[in-house]
Amino acid sequence: MRAREIMTKSVLTVLPTATVGKASEMLTYRGFSALPVVDAQGTLVGIVTEADLIRNRFPEQSGDPAAVGQSPARIVADVMTAPAVAVSHDAEISVLARVMLGEHRRCVPIVDGTRLVGVVTRRDMVRVLSRTDEEIAADVRKHLQVLGGQARWSVQVTDGEVIVRDLFEEASDRPVAQVLTEAVPGVIRASVQAPEPRVTPAQA
Numbered sequence: 001m002r003a004r005e006i007m008t009k010s011v012l013t014v015l016p017t018a019t020v021g022k023a024s025e026m027l028t029y030r031g032f033s034a035l036p037v038v039d040a041q042g043t044l045v046g047i048v049t050e051a052d053l054i055r056n057r058f059p060e061q062s063g064d065p066a067a068v069g070q071s072p073a074r075i076v077a078d079v080m081t082a083p084a085v086a087v088s089h090d091a092e093i094s095v096l097a098r099v100m101l102g103e104h105r106r107c108v109p110i111v112d113g114t115r116l117v118g119v120v121t122r123r124d125m126v127r128v129l130s131r132t133d134e135e136i137a138a139d140v141r142k143h144l145q146v147l148g149g150q151a152r153w154s155v156q157v158t159d160g161e162v163i164v165r166d167l168f169e170e171a172s173d174r175p176v177a178q179v180l181t182e183a184v185p186g187v188i189r190a191s192v193q194a195p196e197p198r199v200t201p202a203q204a
Contacts, residue, residue, distance in 0.1 A: 001187045003096055004089040005116030006128055007110045013038045016077035020056060023048050023076050034107040035078045036116050044109055044116045045172060046082035053079065086111045089118065093128065094188060096120055131186030133157040140164065140187070142182040143198045160188035167195055 014035045037046040056079045086109040110118040137157040154165040174192045179192040
């Protein structure tokens with residue numbers, strides 16, 4: 001499963017020239033923990049988090065001796081985290097998970113090149129992971145019906161990892177089956193395999 005398949009596409013953003021007060025108001029009103037910061041062309045230039053705003057208000061608690069005695073910044077450009085840690089819309093969700101855990105992020109911007117196209121939150125990830133293997137397998141079989149019917153495919157799911165075995169010898173549809181399987185919510189990774197070799201009496 002790819003980032004584009006679980007991301008929220010309608011993203012609330014803020015310009016770097018917006019006031020810190022405006023960013024605080026947007027976070028409070030929407031209940032978000034972070035806002036992507038974009039320029040006029042929609043290019044991701046940073047991210048402003050709750051921690052950034054708190055650090056700006058209480059600089060003496062930030063651990064930076066140079067910040068002590070400074071007045072709080074007034075615009076987002078002066079408090080945002082830049083560059084923002086972002087993930088490509090084509091990235092697998094295992095990459096997203098690694099970024100979230102390794103960078104301690106609750107919200108990860110999703111980009112196409114440098115252009116912001118969505119965000120994925122920890123709640124989005126948990127929603128995907130909450131699906132049972134049985135639900136995922138049923139959904140995969142439903143998606144694969146268009147390629148020779150369910151009788152053509154053997155589907156096995158273990159902890160979100162899917163192995164699809166093609167029971168036919170024709171291989172041309174397998175790349176399509178791979179794409180359809182990866183698009184199913186809850187699929188962590190997928191493998192579409194050829195039929196198992198047939199054992200003839202002479203080989204037995």
